[in-house]
Amino acid sequence: MLEVQGLHTHYGRAEILADVSFAVGAGEVVALLGRNGAGKSTTLKSIMRLVRPTKGEVTFLGERISRLDPYQICRRGLGYVPEDRRIFTDLTVVENLEVARQAPRAGAPLWTLERLFHLFPNLAERRHRSARAMSGGEQQMLTVARTLMGNPRAILLDEPSEGLAPVIVEQMARAVQELKAEGVTIVLSEQNLHFAAVVADRAIIIEKGRIRYTGTMRAALADETVRATYLMV
């Protein structure tokens, strides 16, 4: 479904990604693991073309998307949830969602406001309130719900559990599992190994901008050297 091939990204003269390649199959949940600054977020941003990679190709559903603008990539059915949430605080919850609405898409679940409020009940209570007044957890739910309004076939989920209370992390994990059940393909970047262990099928470990390990989540967790070298547990 999503193939990344030889992605190189630089910030100024600093090399952030070096030759990052991986593929994600339809309906898979893949966790991009690694330490702070390893290049997880940059990988997702590079796929979305929010940062411009210096080299490399990205294919989505058989189409090369690495020359498109972010909005075109989104309209092909690839959603993006940023790590710093970036909700529109001047808008209400419903307005935040409406802004991201796209036409129904073949091969992807169709999301309505009601379905999203069912998935994230906290949002329903605040639908006409300003998004500014929400807690961090609620903002995180809103940012996921907002991306779903585009009826994506796959989403890039950047650190969905970061800075959240354990209860909310649990809710978020349940939401990810529901999305998976709906057939949405998910690539998520995580530092929280427990979260990843619960939701992901496969693990890709990235360090200093290079991919160090690819395998099933279970195998990664079982492998002592992997755990000790990259996952600090």
Added chain:
Amino acid sequence: MGFYVVQFLTGLASAASLFLVASGLTIIFGVTRVVNFAHGSFYMLGAFIAYSLVKTLPLGPTGFWVGVVLAALAVGVIGVVMEVTILRRIYQAPELFQLVATFGVVMVAKDAALLFWGPEDRLGPRAPGLNKAIELFGSRVPEYDLVVIALGFVVLGLLWLLFNRTRWGAVVRAATQDREMLSALGINQKLLFTAVFFLGSVLAGLGGALQLPRASVSHQMDLSIIATVFVVVVLGGMGSIPGAFLAAVIISELSAFGILIFPKITLVLMFLVMVVVLVARPFGILGKPVPDVGEPVQSDETLTRLPSALGWAGYVAVVALLLAIPMLLSEFYLVLWTQVFIFALFAASLHFIMGGGGMVSFGHAAYFGLGGYGCAMLLVRAGLPMEATLLLAPVVAAAGAALFGYFCVRLSGVYMAMLSLAFAQIVWSVVFQWSDVTGGEDGVNRVWPSPWAKDRVVFYYLTLTLAAVGIFTLWRLLFAPFGYTLRAGRDSPMRAESIGIDIRFHRWLAFIISGAAAGVAGSLLALAKGFVGPTWVDIPRSIDALMMVLIGGVQTLVGPILGALTFVILEDRLSAFDYWRSAFGLIIILICVLMPKGIVGSGRALIGRLGLGGGGER
């Protein structure tokens, strides 16, 4: 009683028209972050186009309103053309480039109006059926004014509905906050920008067209309204439509009643109010902090290295070459080169705070003008010798910079730039209205150098010496600890403050030094021309300085100097032609589009691409 009511309503009618124009500007700025100087030109074109349409449309009484609406739409199309052909190519460039490009459009629009409508002012027809006046408390109010007031409220209501009750409105509000996120959510930014430009320009055109029965259409409408509109937008809070409405009412009533109480300082009043409001509320009455603005200079490779010994040797060689010019060229070129030096110093003074401190001034002409007027006053009115005035005039400019800068350095980004523009307009208003002392519109004549310096060659050397000393001093300061401190404040104000640097104080000092240098340039030009006038402090002069800095390349030391050189020579070459202004404007636009890093920056990039540069720097 009746008189005051009428005065109030007249003010409100002006406010309605002002609001239309200002809301357009504020919408455009909110979404695209472009400070659109051409907005005033759109207002003027709206009035001119409406004038022609209303005259020629064979529709009888409805013709007036059809004409007004069509004119507004036509201006909308002009706005779209500007956005698509020019701005779209330079959104990636430093923000101020777009401003410079829109100023190029101002020049082109001015000539276009001259070409199509001739140089005379045009008196529009009255609105059919609304040419009477209504009796209110024993005084008479034109019916049309009441209609305009009503329209102002209607447009306010419609805009409110558009922005708060439609998805498109929500998208626009989201765009004022985070455009990049919006694009990742599937919104086509390009289309959104174009649509926003259309809407904003329509509003400007409508504001102009509606003025038709109220005032004659003139060629001065563009820049006379743009300053007021900036004040309204900044006062209300950039991006806030209700704020623009509120501020339009405040400003219009202020001038409606101000003229009764302080007839002498009406022009100053508006800007004083702006200063007071911005000091109390740095983001305007209803504004919020603007995200992503305030870093107008790309900081990654800006002025990181002191020129090498070889570089300094090169500069000395250039000066030596310039010393030889009088032996090589005719007197005409001496005068031209004298001006180049003066403007190079002026540009370098602005670059000092822009490149070094990340502070943008839209009103640097204030200090240039203070220097010029200071020189003229001291020489002609006080009878001091030239040598003394050359020492004292920069002090006058520095004093002005100290006063204005004290307030400016409290703000950042566009707000700071706008405040500096307001201060420059205050100086302009004082110079213009206080004619007993400043000569008003006529300026001050017979500002001649001392007999020993009257000779063109001597004056050439005098200017070269002062400009070179001034420029080298500014450069040296940029690479002294003072300059490092400034740049620390520019690149990371929070970190700089946390290690104990008083950024405000350093910025203020930089502002004063810059003002003094601009003052030297101003006094030199006064002596070179033997004259100072209010145009020295006017908006175009401030924009000139901005253009020189940006066209040359703000990231470099030599950029502003080359910018000044290009600028003076272009102006000299072109001014012989009838429509030189539009030619000049077009060249400015072309430079902006083709060389988004400025002449020096783009030249370096070209050399790099051709593989001529020695490769890896550092």
